[in-house]
Amino acid sequence: MKAFSAPGKALIAGGYLVLDKQFDSYVVALSSRMHAVVKGEDSDSIESTIRIKSPQFLEGEWCYKYNHDSSNFRIIEISGRKNPFAEATVLTVLSYANPLISSNISITIFSDPGYHSQENVIQKGQFLYHSQKITDVAKTGLGSSAGLVTVLTTSLLSFYWNTLDIKSLEHLEIIHNLAQVAHCQAQGKVGSGFDVAAATFGSIVYKRFDPSFINDLATDLTKEEQHKEISKVVKLDWGIKNDRVALPKGIRLVMGDIKGGSNTPKLVSKVLQWRKDDPESEKIYSALNESNMKLVESLSKINNLVKTSPEQYTDILSTIKELSSSEILSETDLKLIPFQEVIESTSKIRSNFRVITERSGAEIEPQPQTILLDECNKIKGVLSGVVPGAGGYDAISLLVEENSIGNLLKAKETNPIFKNVEWLSLTEQDIGIQEENVASYIDFL
Numbered sequence: 442m443k444a445f446s447a448p449g450k451a452l453i454a455g456g457y458l459v460l461d462k463q464f465d466s467y468v469v470a471l472s473s474r475m476h477a478v479v480k481g482e483d484s485d486s487i488e489s490t491i492r493i494k495s496p497q498f499l500e501g502e503w504c505y506k507y508n509h510d511s512s513n514f515r516i517i518e519i520s521g522r523k524n525p526f527a528e529a530t531v532l533t534v535l536s537y538a539n540p541l542i543s544s545n546i547s548i549t550i551f552s553d554p555g556y557h558s559q560e561n562v563i564q565k566g567q568f569l570y571h572s573q574k575i576t577d578v579a580k581t582g583l584g585s586s587a588g589l590v591t592v593l594t595t596s597l598l599s600f601y602w603n604t605l606d607i608k609s610l611e612h613l614e615i616i617h618n619l620a621q622v623a624h625c626q627a628q629g630k631v632g633s634g635f636d637v638a639a640a641t642f643g644s645i646v647y648k649r650f651d652p653s654f655i656n657d658l659a660t661d662l663t664k665e666e667q668h669k670e671i672s673k674v675v676k677l678d679w680g681i682k683n684d685r686v687a688l689p690k691g692i693r694l695v696m697g698d699i700k701g702g703s704n705t706p707k708l709v710s711k712v713l714q715w716r717k718d719d720p721e722s723e724k725i726y727s728a729l730n731e732s733n734m735k736l737v738e739s740l741s742k743i744n745n746l747v748k749t750s751p752e753q754y755t756d757i758l759s760t761i762k763e764l765s766s767s768e769i770l771s772e773t774d775l776k777l778i779p780f781q782e783v784i785e786s787t788s789k790i791r792s793n794f795r796v797i798t799e800r801s802g803a804e805i806e807p808q809p810q811t812i813l814l815d816e817c818n819k820i821k822g823v824l825s826g827v828v829p830g831a832g833g834y835d836a837i838s839l840l841v842e843e844n845s846i847g848n849l850l851k852a853k854e855t856n857p858i859f860k861n862v863e864w865l866s867l868t869e870q871d872i873g874i875q876e877e878n879v880a881s882y883i884d885f886l
């Protein structure tokens with residue numbers, strides 16, 4: 442038996458731009474993780490089974506069968522249940538590993554509470570159990586499908602390859618490329634893949650791959666052809682950027698779930714259409730990219746300060762704790778410059794998002810979110826806040842001095858603007874795929 446986990450994500454800079462491979466984005470990996478426990482044994486039957494259980498959800502079990510005599514990698518789910526993400530992952534890893542002998546594999550999935558709505562649940566240990574099917578439970582937008590695909594890819598591959606080493610960058614890249622293929626095939630489209638990349642590598646500055654790596658994969662192939670095709674593509678250098686980052690010590694990411702919700706594909710199609718139609722769009726994209734990169738750069742400056750002047754840094758944090766973002770901006774202390782740059786670049790990101798909102802009709806930072814974020818900025822210890830990812834009414838992400846979290850809780854109690862905000866109990870955990878101790882899941886298997 443082995444166990445692995447992969448993190449959820451928040452895209453705090455680079456929404457929409459990340460769809461284009463000329464732009465970098467900043468993705469934070471979260472402490473809400475998707476877990477998988479895998480066990481299996483070889484068998485002398487001609488049929489192999491891969492059983493995936495997700496006991497936190499009603500009817501959360503999918504059993505895929507595969508016949509070794511068959512001329513292609515066709516799998517069937519024995520009771521006709523659908524889980525496109527599980528199915529695409531099984532198929533992709535199977536065709537890559539091309540096992541010579543049959544096996545029976547069982548994988549149990551556990552997802553941390555942050556991924557789904559916490560209504561009508563029973564808690565067992567660290568996990569919440571829902572009374573509905575996975576497709577009927579509301580999501581919070583942390584990338585459950587990317588987490589699932591990445592952790593499933595790792596678990597299955599670890600069964601077929603007992604030399605799999607998730608500390609090796611080469612192996613991580615194989616996991617990443619396979620997971621991207623499976624995720625795109627299950628979604629029926631090639632997205633930017635930042636969610637799968639964060640699930641694999643952790644918090645990163647990410648630049649996407651060329652969609653042709655996946656779009657050009659041939660279909661209707663024989664087993665040998667498919668194995669060759671996927672092996673070739675997985676080995677290629679996809680040219681992605683996945684530079685590891687982490688938020689500065691003492692600065693916490695806080696996510697506020699908004700009881701609303703937006704349709705990401707609709708927002709994306711509106712923005713892409715606007716980008717084609719509006720002659721000003723390239724100028725706006727380029728201004729937005731500049732502010733994104735300024736944010737990345739200022740966070741990196743703060744990280745350097747942590748390393749080079751730790752004592753001075755502790756003093757700065759205690760100053761920030763007492764100030765709102767506009768008060769930080771009016772300070773003249775030179776040591777505060779990188780923090781002022783975080784505030785200014787975030788403010789520019791937001792104003793560019795508002796320009797796109799107005800010109801494209803896609804509600805990325807609609808007015809109620811503007812009011813909410815402006816109100817957050819008045820709270821002492823809150824450095825900055827944005828609408829993460831595709832924006833809209835899904836969530837807000839704040840960067841907060843870690844001892845000031847209490848100020849957010851107080852605001853929720855006293856200020857009616859925060860009525861529909863639920864502060865999620867998660868934070869950054871910058872590590873991607875990691876191996877876990879099987880013993881911690883034994884009681885839930």
Ligand SMILES: Nc1ncnc2c1ncn2[C@@H]1O[C@H](COP(=O)(O)OP(=O)(O)OP(=O)(O)O)[C@@H](O)[C@H]1O
Binds near residue numbers: 575581
């Ligand atoms: N714990 C789980 N067990 C089994 N399948 C899961 C689990 N979590 C996610 N899935 C699969 O992923 C699907 C949800 O994927 P979808 O892309 O719609 O949401 P998401 O990845 O959470 O979205 P977002 O990127 O907005 O956060 C589920 O319907 C199911 O097929």
Ligand SMILES: C[C@@](O)(CCOP(=O)(O)O)CC(=O)O
Binds near residue numbers: 458459460
């Ligand atoms: C709009 C987009 O850039 C980000 C969507 O992010 P999220 O799923 O809202 O976290 C789309 C994408 O990158 O696939």
